[in-house]
Amino acid sequence: MAIVLGIDGGGTGTQAVVADVHGTVYAEVTVGPTNPNAVSREQLKATASHMFNQLKEQNGEAFDQVELVFAGMSGSGDSEKSRLVESVFAECLPNRHVIVANDAINALYAGTYGEPGIVQIAGTGSITYGINEEGKASRIGGWGYLFGDEGSGYAIGEAALRKVFHTHDRKTDAYNLVDQVSAYFQVDVVPDLVPAVYESSSPREKIASLSRVVFEAYDEKDPHATQIVEQAADDLARSINTMLNEHFQQHQTVILAGGLFKREDVLPELLKRRIPSSSRLSVLKREPVMGAIDAALKQLGG
Amino acid sequence: MAIVLGIDGGGTGTQAVVADVHGTVYAEVTVGPTNPNAVSREQLKATASHMFNQLKEQNGEAFDQVELVFAGMSGSGDSEKSRLVESVFAECLPNRHVIVANDAINALYAGTYGEPGIVQIAGTGSITYGINEEGKASRIGGWGYLFGDEGSGYAIGEAALRKVFHTHDRKTDAYNLVDQVSAYFQVDVVPDLVPAVYESSSPREKIASLSRVVFEAYDEKDPHATQIVEQAADDLARSINTMLNEHFQQHQTVILAGGLFKREDVLPELLKRRIPSSSRLSVLKREPVMGAIDAALKQLGG
Numbered sequence: 001m002a003i004v005l006g007i008d009g010g011g012t013g014t015q016a017v018v019a020d021v022h023g024t025v026y027a028e029v030t031v032g033p034t035n036p037n038a039v040s041r042e043q044l045k046a047t048a049s050h051m052f053n054q055l056k057e058q059n060g061e062a063f064d065q066v067e068l069v070f071a072g073m074s075g076s077g078d079s080e081k082s083r084l085v086e087s088v089f090a091e092c093l094p095n096r097h098v099i100v101a102n103d104a105i106n107a108l109y110a111g112t113y114g115e116p117g118i119v120q121i122a123g124t125g126s127i128t129y130g131i132n133e134e135g136k137a138s139r140i141g142g143w144g145y146l147f148g149d150e151g152s153g154y155a156i157g158e159a160a161l162r163k164v165f166h167t168h169d170r171k172t173d174a175y176n177l178v179d180q181v182s183a184y185f186q187v188d189v190v191p192d193l194v195p196a197v198y199e200s201s202s203p204r205e206k207i208a209s210l211s212r213v214v215f216e217a218y219d220e221k222d223p224h225a226t227q228i229v230e231q232a233a234d235d236l237a238r239s240i241n242t243m244l245n246e247h248f249q250q251h252q253t254v255i256l257a258g259g260l261f262k263r264e265d266v267l268p269e270l271l272k273r274r275i276p277s278s279s280r281l282s283v284l285k286r287e288p289v290m291g292a293i294d295a296a297l298k299q300l301g302g
Numbered sequence: 303m304a305i306v307l308g309i310d311g312g313g314t315g316t317q318a319v320v321a322d323v324h325g326t327v328y329a330e331v332t333v334g335p336t337n338p339n340a341v342s343r344e345q346l347k348a349t350a351s352h353m354f355n356q357l358k359e360q361n362g363e364a365f366d367q368v369e370l371v372f373a374g375m376s377g378s379g380d381s382e383k384s385r386l387v388e389s390v391f392a393e394c395l396p397n398r399h400v401i402v403a404n405d406a407i408n409a410l411y412a413g414t415y416g417e418p419g420i421v422q423i424a425g426t427g428s429i430t431y432g433i434n435e436e437g438k439a440s441r442i443g444g445w446g447y448l449f450g451d452e453g454s455g456y457a458i459g460e461a462a463l464r465k466v467f468h469t470h471d472r473k474t475d476a477y478n479l480v481d482q483v484s485a486y487f488q489v490d491v492v493p494d495l496v497p498a499v500y501e502s503s504s505p506r507e508k509i510a511s512l513s514r515v516v517f518e519a520y521d522e523k524d525p526h527a528t529q530i531v532e533q534a535a536d537d538l539a540r541s542i543n544t545m546l547n548e549h550f551q552q553h554q555t556v557i558l559a560g561g562l563f564k565r566e567d568v569l570p571e572l573l574k575r576r577i578p579s580s581s582r583l584s585v586l587k588r589e590p591v592m593g594a595i596d597a598a599l600k601q602l603g604g
């Protein structure tokens with residue numbers, strides 16, 4: 001019976017699981033970041049060695065039977081970074097077949113159990129990723145916060161901050177957001193948000209975390225928060241619909257993954273009205289690393 | 303006759319001039335960055351010492367007669383940073399009167415020769431700054447690239463990049479911008495822009511520098527470039543007009559300063575149509591550091 005190793009690698013943490021075709025998990029570990037843009041080759045090597053040693057310690061017998069390693073890695077979109085990760089993993093696991101791919105595949109297959117479909121990921125960043133019936137993969141977005149990542153937590157937080165500064169500059173009247181954002185960052189006046197954001201260790205995450213504040217204001221029917229959230233829903237729906245039209249038939253599975261969909265009554269609800277009803281929209285409940293297991297088994301023809 | 307010292311401090315370089323009320327320059331030096339957000343207290347101290355020593359070497363007699371030091375410093379908007387710069391300069395110049403203020407004052411007074419008015423600065427970032435007839439200072443914008451800095455080089459470059467990625471994602475058709483931006487960054491395909499920008503030493507400057515590409519496409523009447531440039535003109539005009547309406551009488555001087563106005567046939571021309579004709583719009587030709595001299599003389603009642 002085929003045993004495989006699945007990895008879900010990210011910029012803050014990495015999950016690895018050894019499992020079989022029945023979903024039986026033999027070993028499971030969470031280690032630090034392995035995004036090749038966030039860590040050096042040496043750090044990546046150390047983290048990977050530690051990760052594989054832990055798995056082997058948990059269940060040496062299963063580990064030795066691993067037939068294939070599938071690693072869905074954030075920050076490995078381009079082939080150069082993928083090759084770097086692949087070579088590091090291969091050094092740690094001589095004579096094993098290692099496949100490194102985009103981490104969006106994990107979230108997709110975790111939702112579809114290895115079947116074709118579309119995944120819309122929206123956390124700090126956003127990406128629309130699909131694999132159709134012919135096995136053709138396609139992406140929209142996911143270019144990072146400097147290029148917008150529409151419908152992402154960052155985009156929502158940035159829109160809120162702009163409204164706050166526009167209110168301060170007498171260009172709009174988002175007083176409610178001014179109060180809530182100021183309270184969230186614990187500042188007394190709007191200009192103090194500048195050092196609060198720029199001097200934080202991760203301005204990107206800090207801005208993205210404002211999406212929670214925006215959702216709360218949305219609950220209170222604040223018109224500015226409503227406009228920001230509906231814009232995000234429009235942007236996400238546009239990407240999903242483009243993907244559907246270009247590469248898919250009707251009756252498609254669309255998986256929603258990432259922190260922005262935890263509030264199921266907000267964006268998932270708004271997306272339902274913007275996506276053809278022939279598509280099944282569902283919020284991902286499984287761990288993305290289990291999608292890496294599905295991807296590995298699929299490679300083995302399972 | 304009053305002799306003063308004017309400083310224009312920035313994140314890339316700092317100019318200092320010793321001059322008198324007739325505009326006679328006795329000493330002049332350009333040193334490294336003194337933006338307190340970009341350098342440590344120690345670096346600031348070393349750069350300031352070097353700067354003052356150079357001025358003294360050039361003309362010790364004039365230097366010893368300096369009655370007042372006016373430093374318009376970028377990154378000194380909030381009082382805490384201003385106090386830091388003030389204390390460092392005061393350590394270097396015991397028993398001299400040192401005033402530290404927003405560097406927008408330099409550009410304003412360089413244009414108005416110390417008279418009231420409005421300055422619109424647009425380079426990598428943007429800010430609208432005014433001092434009215436009653437001496438009341440006011441600002442709009444200038445919150446930094448993470449919060450938009452509307453009408454700035456960064457905002458224009460970011461808008462161009464979004465159009466490029468939207469074209470790649472089949473959401474728009476800015477093919478001309480795709481070609482020109484790709485050529486500018488020397489990449490073959492759009493996804494390669496991601497590492498080209500993120501891995502540059504200053505993504506912010508790199509994105510802002512794209513405004514040149516946008517202006518060239520604007521010259522060729524590219525509709526996407528036209529839309530971006532006109533949006534920038536609208537945003538800048540909105541800030542200038544808000545400032546005019548809130549704090550100024552008719553017949554106001556509006557100075558345009560910063561790299562984005564070097565192409566006088568683009569934004570300055572578009573702004574003329576968006577600002578009341580009773581206001582005199584002019585592109586700054588003098589060095590901003592000379593505005594610091596004017597500010598210092600004004601403080602002395604000159």
